[in-house]
Amino acid sequence: MTPELAASILVPLIGAVLCLLSGPRGERWAFGATILGTVGVVSSVAWSVATRGPLRHAVGGWGAPLGIALRADGLAAVMLLVAGVVGALTSAQAILDGRAGRRPAGRFFAIWLAAWAALNALVLSADIFNLYVTLEVTTLAAVGLIAIDDDRDALSAGLRYLLVALPGSLIYLLGVAILYGTYATLDLSVLGARLSSDLATRAALALLTLGLCLKAALFPLHAWLPPSYVSARSTVSAFVAALVGKGAFYILLRIWLAAFPADLAPRVGQLLGALGAASVVWGALLALRQRRLKALIAYSSVSQLGYFFLLFPLDTPGAWSGSVYMAISHAAAKASMFLAAGTIHRAVGHDDLDGLRGLSEQLPLTSCSLMLAGVSLMGMPPSGGFVAKWLLVRAAMERGAWWLAVVVLAGGLLTAGYVFRMLRRALTPSPRDARPRPPPRREELAAFALALFALLLGVAPKAPLELLLVRLPS
Numbered sequence: 001m002t003p004e005l006a007a008s009i010l011v012p013l014i015g016a017v018l019c020l021l022s023g024p025r026g027e028r029w030a031f032g033a034t035i036l037g038t039v040g041v042v043s044s045v046a047w048s049v050a051t052r053g054p055l056r057h058a059v060g061g062w063g064a065p066l067g068i069a070l071r072a073d074g075l076a077a078v079m080l081l082v083a084g085v086v087g088a089l090t091s092a093q094a095i096l097d098g099r100a101g102r103r104p105a106g107r108f109f110a111i112w113l114a115a116w117a118a119l120n121a122l123v124l125s126a127d128i129f130n131l132y133v134t135l136e137v138t139t140l141a142a143v144g145l146i147a148i149d150d151d152r153d154a155l156s157a158g159l160r161y162l163l164v165a166l167p168g169s170l171i172y173l174l175g176v177a178i179l180y181g182t183y184a185t186l187d188l189s190v191l192g193a194r195l196s197s198d199l200a201t202r203a204a205l206a207l208l209t210l211g212l213c214l215k216a217a218l219f220p221l222h223a224w225l226p227p228s229y230v231s232a233r234s235t236v237s238a239f240v241a242a243l244v245g246k247g248a249f250y251i252l253l254r255i256w257l258a259a260f261p262a263d264l265a266p267r268v269g270q271l272l273g274a275l276g277a278a279s280v281v282w283g284a285l286l287a288l289r290q291r292r293l294k295a296l297i298a299y300s301s302v303s304q305l306g307y308f309f310l311l312f313p314l315d316t317p318g319a320w321s322g323s324v325y326m327a328i329s330h331a332a333a334k335a336s337m338f339l340a341a342g343t344i345h346r347a348v349g350h351d352d353l354d355g356l357r358g359l360s361e362q363l364p365l366t367s368c369s370l371m372l373a374g375v376s377l378m379g380m381p382p383s384g385g386f387v388a389k390w391l392l393v394r395a396a397m398e399r400g401a402w403w404l405a406v407v408v409l410a411g412g413l414l415t416a417g418y419v420f421r422m423l424r425r426a427l428t429p430s431p432r433d434a435r436p437r438p439p440p441r442r443e444e445l446a447a448f449a450l451a452l453f454a455l456l457l458g459v460a461p462k463a464p465l466e467l468l469l470v471r472l473p474s
Contacts, residue, residue, distance in 0.1 A: 028109075069127065093235050208252075219282055
């Protein structure tokens with residue numbers, strides 16, 4: 001019996017209800033208390049996994065294959081912990097955000113916490129249908145957060161996010177239905193023991209993979225995602241890009257590790273790796289063409305996502321660790337960049353790259369946040385991005401997949417191109433009559449803390465990498 005697994009879902013869910021019921025004076029207190037409670041619970045889960053091994057919890061006492069089972073291994077613990085850190089810091093910025101402080105802030109906070117609860121449930125789910133349900137709740141909450149502002153761009157971006165995400169969900173659900181009709185179970189561990197390579201299984205796995213790639217915005221299914229990030233509030237962009245956007249990849253990784261037939265894995269892995277490599281290069285080229293800071297950050301997400309998928313053709317423990325480490329490093333760095341972009345927009349009234357001269361003079365902490373986050377995205381030492389890319393390159397060379405190593409290195413150079421382009425503008429002196437109005441220093445702290453966290457992942461990678469090795473028994 002491990003009630004902390006259920007608590008990691010219930011605490012933010014209860015907090016969402018409290019935010020709706022609290023008045024204007026109480027909603028921020030309810031939101032803040034829920035943030036602290038959620039971080040405490042997920043930290044307890046991570047500590048328990050690290051000290052006691054994998055955890056299991058059958059909701060209502062009903063286990064597999066009929067009941068709802070929650071399971072936490074090292075991968076789940078790391079994802080929960082990183083979501084706790086990134087979620088807490090972006091939530092703190094949401095409290096400080098001027099627009100989040102206006103009515104209806106209670107609804108905004110409630111949707112935010114519902115997304116966090118669904119994300120925790122997704123990480124802990126142990127069967128493919130519950131993974132679908134939690135991914136859908138996360139998606140719908142993300143749509144609500146993106147579209148909550150009553151302006152045309154936000155509503156259009158939210159609708160675009162919804163219209164693309166729903167077909168991906170239906171494709172995935174069709175694959176779930178085929179697997180259930182064939183094997184009469186939805187539990188991942190049971191499926192892993194029963195799955196064969198017949199035509200029905202191949203069709204089901206193809207549908208699952210296609211639906212998840214669409215929801216993850218993997219090349220060439222990526223065009224819908226960056227405009228959604230650009231149109232949303234910066235706090236929402238940070239939260240969705242850093243955490244919600246990882247959900248589809250996490251599910252695909254779980255299915256791959258637990259249930260993908262060994263004779264199908266090499267061919268499917270090569271295809272996913274090729275699409276990931278194309279995403280790395282094409283996303284970076286698109287980022288280089290952007291003239292707005294937030295658009296540059298949004299399109300770079302397409303590029304960084306591609307690195308996650310390079311593990312599939314390699315399929316080694318080193319590649320697995322490198323891909324997951326890339327995902328968590330990206331979460332911290334990308335959240336930092338989006339929050340910094342929001343601070344810049346509030347200070348100068350725009351985020352045009354050509355108009356950001358002198359940023360380092362008036363917003364030194366925000367400029368430092370962009371620099372440190374950029375170091376991690378480029379994969380330079382001593383950042384988490386460096387550790388992740390080192391693990392991927394080493395795994396590629398060990399398998400003789402030199403082309404993947406070239407993709408990782410080329411992606412780093414292209415990333416350096418758009419990061420240095422951004423920093424060059426910030427470091428250029430500004431005219432005296434065009435200097436930005438600095439915001440309160442507290443509004444810069446969350447982005448800076450996230451950038452430091454991305455750096456810390458490179459300075460002290462031993463603990464999270466060891467935690468990743470705590471696996472559920474097969």
